Amino acid sequence: MNSKTLGQVLGAVGVAILVSSPILLLFGAAGSGFVLWQAIIGLLLIGAFLAFDPGQVGRVISGKGTFFAATAGGLGLLLVAAVAVGNYVAASSFPAQWDLTKNKIFTLAPDTQKTLKGLTQTVHAYAFYTPSDRDYAGVRDLLQRYHDVGGDKFTYQFVDPDKSPAKVREFGIKKDSGPALVVALGKQQDKVQAVSEEGLTNAIVKISHGGEKKIYFTTGHGEADIKDTQATGYSQVVKALANEGIQSDTLNLLDVKEIPKDAEAIVIAGPQKRFLDPEVKLLSDYLKVGGHVAVLLEPQVRSGLSGLMKQYGIQANDDEIIDPLSRLAGTNLDVPVVGNYAQHAITKDFNETTVFPTCRSLTALSDPSAPRPLALATTNPTAWGETDFAQLAQGKASPEGMVRGSLAVAIVASKTLPAGRTDDRSSEIRLAVFGDSEFPDNRWGAIGPGNQDLFMNTVSWMAGDTDRITIRPRSRAASHLTMGQREMTLVQFFSIDVLPVTLLAVGIAIWRVRRSK
Amino acid sequence: MRNALAIAKKELSIYFTTPTAYAVFCGMTFIAGMMFLAALGYFQRMSMQFLSFQQPQLLDHLNLTDMVVYPLLRNVGVIFLFMTPFLSMRLVADEKRSRTFELLMTSPLRPFEIMLGKYLAALGLMAAAVILLGLFPLIVSFFSASGTLMNAGTTSPVEWPTVFSGLAGLFLVGAAMMAVGMFVSSLTESVVVSALVTFVVLLVVWILNWQAGRMEGTARAVLDYLSMPTHLDAFARGAPALKDLVYFLSFMILGPFFTERAIEAHRWA
Numbered sequence: 001m002n003s004k005t006l007g008q009v010l011g012a013v014g015v016a017i018l019v020s021s022p023i024l025l026l027f028g029a030a031g032s033g034f035v036l037w038q039a040i041i042g043l044l045l046i047g048a049f050l051a052f053d054p055g056q057v058g059r060v061i062s063g064k065g066t067f068f069a070a071t072a073g074g075l076g077l078l079l080v081a082a083v084a085v086g087n088y089v090a091a092s093s094f095p096a097q098w099d100l101t102k103n104k105i106f107t108l109a110p111d112t113q114k115t116l117k118g119l120t121q122t123v124h125a126y127a128f129y130t131p132s133d134r135d136y137a138g139v140r141d142l143l144q145r146y147h148d149v150g151g152d153k154f155t156y157q158f159v160d161p162d163k164s165p166a167k168v169r170e171f172g173i174k175k176d177s178g179p180a181l182v183v184a185l186g187k188q189q190d191k192v193q194a195v196s197e198e199g200l201t202n203a204i205v206k207i208s209h210g211g212e213k214k215i216y217f218t219t220g221h222g223e224a225d226i227k228d229t230q231a232t233g234y235s236q237v238v239k240a241l242a243n244e245g246i247q248s249d250t251l252n253l254l255d256v257k258e259i260p261k262d263a264e265a266i267v268i269a270g271p272q273k274r275f276l277d278p279e280v281k282l283l284s285d286y287l288k289v290g291g292h293v294a295v296l297l298e299p300q301v302r303s304g305l306s307g308l309m310k311q312y313g314i315q316a317n318d319d320e321i322i323d324p325l326s327r328l329a330g331t332n333l334d335v336p337v338v339g340n341y342a343q344h345a346i347t348k349d350f351n352e353t354t355v356f357p358t359c360r361s362l363t364a365l366s367d368p369s370a371p372r373p374l375a376l377a378t379t380n381p382t383a384w385g386e387t388d389f390a391q392l393a394q395g396k397a398s399p400e401g402m403v404r405g406s407l408a409v410a411i412v413a414s415k416t417l418p419a420g421r422t423d424d425r426s427s428e429i430r431l432a433v434f435g436d437s438e439f440p441d442n443r444w445g446a447i448g449p450g451n452q453d454l455f456m457n458t459v460s461w462m463a464g465d466t467d468r469i470t471i472r473p474r475s476r477a478a479s480h481l482t483m484g485q486r487e488m489t490l491v492q493f494f495s496i497d498v499l500p501v502t503l504l505a506v507g508i509a510i511w512r513v514r515r516s517k
Numbered sequence: 518m519r520n521a522l523a524i525a526k527k528e529l530s531i532y533f534t535t536p537t538a539y540a541v542f543c544g545m546t547f548i549a550g551m552m553f554l555a556a557l558g559y560f561q562r563m564s565m566q567f568l569s570f571q572q573p574q575l576l577d578h579l580n581l582t583d584m585v586v587y588p589l590l591r592n593v594g595v596i597f598l599f600m601t602p603f604l605s606m607r608l609v610a611d612e613k614r615s616r617t618f619e620l621l622m623t624s625p626l627r628p629f630e631i632m633l634g635k636y637l638a639a640l641g642l643m644a645a646a647v648i649l650l651g652l653f654p655l656i657v658s659f660f661s662a663s664g665t666l667m668n669a670g671t672t673s674p675v676e677w678p679t680v681f682s683g684l685a686g687l688f689l690v691g692a693a694m695m696a697v698g699m700f701v702s703s704l705t706e707s708v709v710v711s712a713l714v715t716f717v718v719l720l721v722v723w724i725l726n727w728q729a730g731r732m733e734g735t736a737r738a739v740l741d742y743l744s745m746p747t748h749l750d751a752f753a754r755g756a757p758a759l760k761d762l763v764y765f766l767s768f769m770i771l772g773p774f775f776t777e778r779a780i781e782a783h784r785w786a
Contacts, residue, residue, distance in 0.1 A: 496550035507539025
């Protein structure tokens with residue numbers, strides 16, 4: 001083999017290696033370093049081809065085709081670049097799509113458009129989805145539609161939870177809870193409860209409107225400490241609330257003449273001692289002008305709040321809920337697991353189970369003068385309210401003679417106030433009572449899958465805007481067919497008999513006729 | 518322009534006076550027909566099931582466009598992937614093989630006119646294919662209009678605007694594929710090589726978004742964008758954006774440009 005032939009072989013191998021390198025980068029398993037080396041070797045081989053046959057270079061340069069090839073190539077590159085720019089501009093600057101569907105299912109609702117256009121700061125959405133998640137494409141399309149309308153005021157990014165565990169921790173996404181969508185504005189974040197246009201728009205409204213809201217936890221009665229990072233403290237849930245733009249502070253009712261003006265809600269988290277009369281009056285006066293109070297009780301404790309609660313139709317029973325059939329595995333008898341929730345703003349789209357360690361049962365009184373209370377969460381029908389605390393202390397309980405059935409562990413009462421009163425703090429009185437105060441604490445908040453969320457939903461309902469946006473999901477108009485065997489056969493006949501066979505017949509006919517000519 | 522039209526006419530007459538186009542269209546309608554019937558049968562079974570279980574809330578989720586027409590149009594894109602190389606392979610390569618290319622080159626026709634004529638013929642072929650495919654929704658619509666099919670509303674269960682959008686998308690897919698095929702065809706004398714290379718190139722463009730699945734961020738967005746099904750999808754579900762149109766037009770500009778250069782190159786070689 002002479003050197004010229006060798007050079008040609010080397011050159012051919014070089015071209016093949018060089019051309020294949022970008023394709024391998026895209027489809028192969030090799031890393032970019034490997035591919036880079038491959039490209040370099042390809043270039044070296046082509047260099048060897050030229051070195052073995054130096055005359056080739058001269059022939060190519062002086063060839064008449066070279067000038068043409070160079071101009072054509074240059075022009076081609078320019079055109080490719082122009083087309084690339086055109087695509088980029090079309091994709092980034094003209095995002096609007098023509099919605100040709102009958103029900104305009106790819107167009108955002110007017111409320112969403114208004115919300116997005118009214119944004120003054122950038123809302124950024126983090127979608128914690130792995131590329132293989134079923135809804136991936138749907139969520140991407142939804143977010144893109146929001147971005148199309150909101151422009152640089154609404155941006156989004158996808159985060160693969162498997163690849164970025166740090167981000168998952170940063171946003172407090174629970175492990176194995178599936179995909180999650182979080183919207184963030186500055187330091188505030190909100191997890192979108194139901195990933196839909198309605199859920200996303202409401203989350204945006206929530207973090208863009210509210211700004212910082214403030215709630216107060218009462219002190220002085222042995223309540224749970226919001227700064228305590230131990231098992232019985234509330235530090236975790238308070239931090240989570242701060243992420244949603246709700247700041248928490250403490251309040252000793254004996255130190256103040258009235259509830260602070262900036263209070264969106266008062267939380268009484270498990271008092272161990274009685275509230276004194278002036279304190280109760282303060283709370284009562286606050287409620288009457290549209291105050292929002294959450295009371296978290298404990299069994300066997302006289303809180304001094306029963307009169308106040310009774311005014312709003314809620315009674316705390318002197319018992320402790322036992323549910324041997326629905327309790328957390330490996331715990332005492334008195335940790336009922338709850339999965340029944342009423343229809344309410346707090347429990348909308350909420351389907352996680354909650355656990356309530358040592359919980360007293362509540363009763364909604366049917367007092368016509370009081371606003372109608374709603375049992376928010378109830379136990380299984382297998383539960384009963386144990387009143388024999390002496391026996392219970394020994395770890396024994398029996399349902400004999402006790403109140404049995406679905407017992408309420410949480411009750412909410414609300415009453416809309418007449419419009420036009422100047423002293424009102426809000427347009428609605430809101431009172432939520434829980435039979436247990438440990439469920440959102442650092443220990444149980446981590447154990448019960450829905451514990452923290454239930455508490456946070458309650459607080460955001462208290463502190464939140466009353467006007468949630470409701471968007472009916474749009475879908476194509478329903479259409480269905482019922483066909484008999486005859487119709488189905490006809491459709492079949494036309495689609496795979498008549499159509500292809502006609503084409504085949506015409507083809508054969510033309511072929512035969514032309515051949516016979 | 519007259520010259521280009523004359524060439525287009527000649528090309529189309531070759532397609533339609535030989536069995537090529539008929540064979541390809543016959544195969545296409547047969548496979549599409551089977552897909553169509555499978556989807557329609559499933560849809561009908563679901564309708565029946567929900568009706569017999571008296572579950573109106575489930576019936577509300579049934580939609581012919583979503584469950585039959587949309588998957589059909591998307592799948593036909595894959596049929597196009599196999600079909601267009603056979604239609605485009607002979608566009609230029611055949612002229613070289615049968616030694617008529619020299620005649621063309623010595624004629625007063627400009628390479629641009631040759632290219633334009635051939636591409637117009639290719640577009641005509643794709644238009645014919647799309648019209649044939651439009652017969653499937655038409656069959657459903659015809660039967661429902663004649664009262665033998667029951668549908669929820671009083672109007673046809675076929676959402677024509679969405680269907681037309683999907684068919685337009687299919688035409689653009691075909692036009693883009695033909696643009697690639699014509700260019701490849703202009704590079705070789707062998708129709709077999711032309712068909713094979715075209716198929717490989719189109720397949721790579723088609724499955725780019727498979728690779729996108731394992732990436733994140735910009736790389737994923739770019740790969741998704743470069744992949745053809747992304748844009749066909751937008752048309753098929755009735756919500757195309759300008760970028761989808763521009764994407765297909767890019768092929769329709771680049772393919773003919775490089776073809777014209779490749780033909781012109783023969784003068785210089």
